[in-house]
Amino acid sequence: MKRIITASLVATLALTSAQAASNAELASKLSSLETELAKVKKDMAKQKVVLNDVKAHDSGDNIKWGADLRTAYDNLNYDMANGDSVGKDSLYSLRLWLNMAYAPNENNVFKGQLSMNKAFGASFDNPMNRIFDAFDWTSNEALTDNTLKVRQAYWLYLGDKAFGADIPWTMSVGRRPSVNGFLANLSQDDAEASPLGHLINVEFDGLSSKLDFSKVTGVPGLSFKICLGYGSTNAVPLIGSATPNADVEQNGLDDIKLAGFIFEPYNDGQYIVKTTWYRAFDLPDINLDAMGAVNPFAPQLMTQVGDMDGAGISVLIDGITEDGYFADAKVFGSYSWTKSNPNGEGALFPAGDGVNTFASTGMLGSTESETGTSYWFGAYLPVTDGEDNFGTIGMEYNHGSQYWRPFTYAEDTMIGSKIAARGDAWELNYTYQINEALSVQARYVDISYDYTGSNGFFGNTSGSAMKIDDVKEGAAAWTQLGGTQDPASANTVVGNLMMSGLSQDQAIAAATQMGMAANMLPQIVEAAQDFRLYLRYRF
Numbered sequence: 001m002k003r004i005i006t007a008s009l010v011a012t013l014a015l016t017s018a019q020a021a022s023n024a025e026l027a028s029k030l031s032s033l034e035t036e037l038a039k040v041k042k043d044m045a046k047q048k049v050v051l052n053d054v055k056a057h058d059s060g061d062n063i064k065w066g067a068d069l070r071t072a073y074d075n076l077n078y079d080m081a082n083g084d085s086v087g088k089d090s091l092y093s094l095r096l097w098l099n100m101a102y103a104p105n106e107n108n109v110f111k112g113q114l115s116m117n118k119a120f121g122a123s124f125d126n127p128m129n130r131i132f133d134a135f136d137w138t139s140n141e142a143l144t145d146n147t148l149k150v151r152q153a154y155w156l157y158l159g160d161k162a163f164g165a166d167i168p169w170t171m172s173v174g175r176r177p178s179v180n181g182f183l184a185n186l187s188q189d190d191a192e193a194s195p196l197g198h199l200i201n202v203e204f205d206g207l208s209s210k211l212d213f214s215k216v217t218g219v220p221g222l223s224f225k226i227c228l229g230y231g232s233t234n235a236v237p238l239i240g241s242a243t244p245n246a247d248v249e250q251n252g253l254d255d256i257k258l259a260g261f262i263f264e265p266y267n268d269g270q271y272i273v274k275t276t277w278y279r280a281f282d283l284p285d286i287n288l289d290a291m292g293a294v295n296p297f298a299p300q301l302m303t304q305v306g307d308m309d310g311a312g313i314s315v316l317i318d319g320i321t322e323d324g325y326f327a328d329a330k331v332f333g334s335y336s337w338t339k340s341n342p343n344g345e346g347a348l349f350p351a352g353d354g355v356n357t358f359a360s361t362g363m364l365g366s367t368e369s370e371t372g373t374s375y376w377f378g379a380y381l382p383v384t385d386g387e388d389n390f391g392t393i394g395m396e397y398n399h400g401s402q403y404w405r406p407f408t409y410a411e412d413t414m415i416g417s418k419i420a421a422r423g424d425a426w427e428l429n430y431t432y433q434i435n436e437a438l439s440v441q442a443r444y445v446d447i448s449y450d451y452t453g454s455n456g457f458f459g460n461t462s463g464s465a466m467k468i469d470d471v472k473e474g475a476a477a478w479t480q481l482g483g484t485q486d487p488a489s490a491n492t493v494v495g496n497l498m499m500s501g502l503s504q505d506q507a508i509a510a511a512t513q514m515g516m517a518a519n520m521l522p523q524i525v526e527a528a529q530d531f532r533l534y535l536r537y538r539f
């Protein structure tokens with residue numbers, strides 16, 4: 001028995017001694033692991049500091065890029081005043097925007113945008129045949145070739161306290177974001193650019209400065225912005241001139257300038273009110289006398305006809321109700337006014353000796369200062385099924401009077417600016433966001449013109465505001481009196497007019513006017529339609 005007890009005690013002591021040795025070894029290993037873990041944590045902390053420094057460097061010292069690629073199909077039609085129809089059943093186009101942004105600090109921002117806009121399988125960049133498309137106001141909106149051009153490039157400074165007061169302010173210089181401005185951006189599914197889209201929708205080089213009075217007044221969004229810039233320069237090209245970059249004084253052309261302001265009396269994000277006023281100086285038209293010149297690129301191809309004033313007020317309600325279906329609905333209304341200030345050198349059909357005669361100068365077909373107006377309404381409603389959203393449907397209508405003349409040449413339709421219509425235009429569109437990057441839109445635009453020159457410039461050659469029904473009556477009278485496409489038929493018309501009691505001079509003048517109406521009729525668009533379907537990638 002003693003032997004058994006003794007053996008048990010010996011075994012127990014042996015096990016206890018072995019366990020003690022094992023615990024000591026384990027404690028040593030744990031201590032070593034803790035030391036290594038502390039070292040790893042220290043190394044990770046150092047790496048995190050380095051990584052944060054790299055991120056800070058990358059975010060501050062590198063341009064951030066974004067891509068916007070749109071592939072579009074358009075079916076367009078023009079109803080001409082003589083009864084003919086022209087158009088294109090399938091026009092495919094590809095538009096690429098490469099967006100750039102860089103902010104070295106919280107006060108300085110650079111933004112830019114490179115652009116390509118071309119028709120499938122075509123290049124329309126020859127200004128000899130397409131002088132309007134080569135104009136700087138629409139160089140990235142007109143279909144051209146597959147080269148990249150600068151659509152936007154500007155520097156923006158963000159200040160905190162203007163005049164020492166709590167008035168945030170901005171200053172910006174460069175090729176400004178002036179296309180698809182307030183309200184015009186809705187149908188394009190874009191963020192709004194700077195100007196009011198009812199009056200200004202063209203590419204523009206200049207500067208702007210904004211004062212935000214909302215903090216000092218307590219009125220949400222109260223701000224005032226001035227805008228200055230150039231629409232064209234008369235500097236002589238570098239090549240082919242003994243005086244590069246000097247004024248082209250011998251051609252009588254001045255720089256085209258614009259000055260104005262945007263006053264925003266209220267903007268709380270739901271109710272937005274914006275107003276604007278501007279004056280544009282020395283505006284152009286086509287010079288008919290130079291159209292046959294040997295060098296079609298000569299400055300004489302354009303002539304300057306006067307100045308133009310514009311003003312407008314636009315209101316957007318972004319969310320009709322606080323909640324429910326109409327919380328995501330948008331409605332808007334806008335009213336705008338333009339006034340021509342011609343240089344008084346002529347008119348299209350001034351009265352004289354009881355009949356009308358032709359001259360190629362003046363503005364909008366008149367030597368008088370003429371006023372034009374336009375109103376524009378629209379609504380954008382969500383398409384929903386319970387909690388599911390299936391896009392947005394938009395409806396717009398606008399009307400323009402006889403002498404309405406905005407700067408909306410860069411509006412994104414294939415049939416010209418609907419906002420510039422001297423008549424009635426309506427639009428229906430549907431936009432659906434497929435996923436985070438892809439969207440699709442179907443859009444239909446219909447324009448009915450009451451007067452000519454809606455998409456022309458500011459003079460009498462391309463911008464004359466003649467009543468289309470009057471031109472049609474003149475052309476019909478030409479035909480009824482024996483006029484044909486043969487110039488010799490004018491003698492028949494003159495003879496018939498003299499038989500009706502007109503003097504020879506009166507008959508010649510009247511026949512000339514009727515013949516001009518007959519010649520113009522096939523070139524006058526009475527109505528236009530454009531259906532567009534696009535797929536757009538943005539990221």
